[in-house]
Amino acid sequence: MVGSPVQLIAIPLLAAFLMPLLGKAWKELVRLTPGVVLLYLLYLSVDLLSYTIGHGRVVEVIAGWTPPWGINLVFSPFSGFLATLMLFMGLLVWIYSYRFQPFEDYDDYEPTLKYYLLLMMLITASVGVVLTGDIFNLFVFIEILGITAYGLTAYYRGRDGAEASFKYLFIGSLSSTFLLLAIMIIYSQLGTLNMADIAVRAHELKPVYKISALVLFLVAFGIEAEMFPLNGWAPDAYSQAPAPVGAAFAGIVVKAGLYTVIRLIYTLFDVGGTYEFLIVMGLITMIIAEFAAFSQARLKRMLAYSSIGQMGLVLVAFGIGKEEGVYAALFLMFNHAIIKSLLFMSGSYLVYKSKNKYISELNGIGKMLPVTSFLFALGAFAIVGFPPFAGFWSKLAVLTAAADSGMILIIALILSISLIEVVYYLRVVNRIYFVKRDTDLEITKPTPQAMLSMLVLGAIILVVGFYPDVITGILHKASATLLDKGSYINDVLSLSQTIN
Amino acid sequence: MDLGNNLDLLTVTFYGTAIALVLIGLYAALVKRSLIKVVIGLSIVDSGIHLLLVSIGYLKNGTAPIFSPAVIDKNPTMVDPVPQALVLTAIVIGFAVTAVALALVIRLYRHHKTVNIDEIKNLKW
Numbered sequence: 109m110v111g112s113p114v115q116l117i118a119i120p121l122l123a124a125f126l127m128p129l130l131g132k133a134w135k136e137l138v139r140l141t142p143g144v145v146l147l148y149l150l151y152l153s154v155d156l157l158s159y160t161i162g163h164g165r166v167v168e169v170i171a172g173w174t175p176p177w178g179i180n181l182v183f184s185p186f187s188g189f190l191a192t193l194m195l196f197m198g199l200l201v202w203i204y205s206y207r208f209q210p211f212e213d214y215d216d217y218e219p220t221l222k223y224y225l226l227l228m229m230l231i232t233a234s235v236g237v238v239l240t241g242d243i244f245n246l247f248v249f250i251e252i253l254g255i256t257a258y259g260l261t262a263y264y265r266g267r268d269g270a271e272a273s274f275k276y277l278f279i280g281s282l283s284s285t286f287l288l289l290a291i292m293i294i295y296s297q298l299g300t301l302n303m304a305d306i307a308v309r310a311h312e313l314k315p316v317y318k319i320s321a322l323v324l325f326l327v328a329f330g331i332e333a334e335m336f337p338l339n340g341w342a343p344d345a346y347s348q349a350p351a352p353v354g355a356a357f358a359g360i361v362v363k364a365g366l367y368t369v370i371r372l373i374y375t376l377f378d379v380g381g382t383y384e385f386l387i388v389m390g391l392i393t394m395i396i397a398e399f400a401a402f403s404q405a406r407l408k409r410m411l412a413y414s415s416i417g418q419m420g421l422v423l424v425a426f427g428i429g430k431e432e433g434v435y436a437a438l439f440l441m442f443n444h445a446i447i448k449s450l451l452f453m454s455g456s457y458l459v460y461k462s463k464n465k466y467i468s469e470l471n472g473i474g475k476m477l478p479v480t481s482f483l484f485a486l487g488a489f490a491i492v493g494f495p496p497f498a499g500f501w502s503k504l505a506v507l508t509a510a511a512d513s514g515m516i517l518i519i520a521l522i523l524s525i526s527l528i529e530v531v532y533y534l535r536v537v538n539r540i541y542f543v544k545r546d547t548d549l550e551i552t553k554p555t556p557q558a559m560l561s562m563l564v565l566g567a568i569i570l571v572v573g574f575y576p577d578v579i580t581g582i583l584h585k586a587s588a589t590l591l592d593k594g595s596y597i598n599d600v601l602s603l604s605q606t607i608n
Numbered sequence: 609m610d611l612g613n614n615l616d617l618l619t620v621t622f623y624g625t626a627i628a629l630v631l632i633g634l635y636a637a638l639v640k641r642s643l644i645k646v647v648i649g650l651s652i653v654d655s656g657i658h659l660l661l662v663s664i665g666y667l668k669n670g671t672a673p674i675f676s677p678a679v680i681d682k683n684p685t686m687v688d689p690v691p692q693a694l695v696l697t698a699i700v701i702g703f704a705v706t707a708v709a710l711a712l713v714i715r716l717y718r719h720h721k722t723v724n725i726d727e728i729k730n731l732k733w
Contacts, residue, residue: 248697248701251701251704251705254705255704255708258708258712270716270719271716271729274643274709277705277708278637281650281705281709284701285630285653285654285657288657288661288698289657291694292657292660292661292664292691295690295691295694
């Protein structure tokens, strides 16, 4: 073990605020620093992850205040897996946006600096959300995540970014109010903010406080996790943000949001009926989002709605519960991160010069941008779950989990919704390859860096598709860790005894 | 927040003001059509929540929770410092969110020449 979990938060935070100074010394440093930092963090995180798989979770105490008094970070196979995934996606997003043309079009380097600074903060906050073991600390990281996401959404001056961003800010600000209220109820009743301590003593709460806290938490976290009906911000934010930011939202921000919902339901509270609630909300989210995606005329909005639909499916898988359901949900989260990021990255080059980003403008582009189109098609096939691509195994895992729990109706629903998904993705692929080109829009070739990150994602989709074993081991371990609530509580709270 | 046992005037004032602030803020945020008023509304909601949070940690006749030899000897009741620390953090966050929101409003105003929500709808609201 070379480092400790706190470095995963402290180093990118420090780097983000050093960047303006580094930029004064040499402007290129602004572009290079995030990559170097993320590469090092990824190494740290992979190393920690392999350590935790052998030795159990690492609980880091901040400033010597042991839990339940101080803030602590928990790096378990579950949270560590998500943190590693986020850092990896962050690195790929950095490679993709390195010398991304729209950023270079600004006259001075100030916008570039702001972009990388916000991206670093976004990754820091997401990793913080996943690692922290304290609900108020969680609130702080969610707010950092929110503020950076608003900034990145409004990045382009020409588009309607500010409008999308204000919408996001409005709903995000209400969500933080709910979150504070929920934290207040917990603190006034239990006098603690530590997650493990709350989990131990949640049964002391009177039902009325417990239910109101749970509902407030669910509303607050549901907004980041794109749960229906709180996901109105998502399609606008995805479609107005720069391409790499769309990929970062799908690969990083939504994962953090989902994590909070899952931590809340699996660890903090034990209320009957929440699993059924997750299934119902997930199905509604999925059905509405997939129908909305079906009727979209613009590529990025279609991808955004499809992303919401996938999140619905993840919620369903988590709602099925047991180790199988959690395993399927984690597999889906991993696949969604790599595949949807690939779709955003390649899709945005397909409609690069277009102002409205209509799907009909993709006609016949397959001959002009063969590699990018091929990668987009690969992503489309993978996300709808065609074998032998990565998406097939996760969908199969969800269906198996549902079948083992005897939820036949849910299987039928998932399959029929998948059919809609197949139709609208194949419609796009059909336009790319089999319809004659009828617009005179110029095309733009991806930069070599963008191509590299897309090819890496494409390769992962194929590798996981042919050898799912490379990922299933860690996923099984992670899902077992999440379900083992007792050892989470024990690992965190036993620290105060060992040190004293 | 157990109102049944110690329902005195001070408690009622604190909680009542906090709830009134939240309601006023929500009204402004949800009903007003001017973006500036919406931002003000969101910020009032925040203040209400902060007041509520601080009043939870308040004890009757409590002093400030600062440990110094002179204070410790008298063995006083101290108010709970944790909600105060939380509120300090939340105020800073609220300030940042308000600043970002106002920056966005300025951007929207430059783009649309208005701050009326009804006239800014390139994206479906």
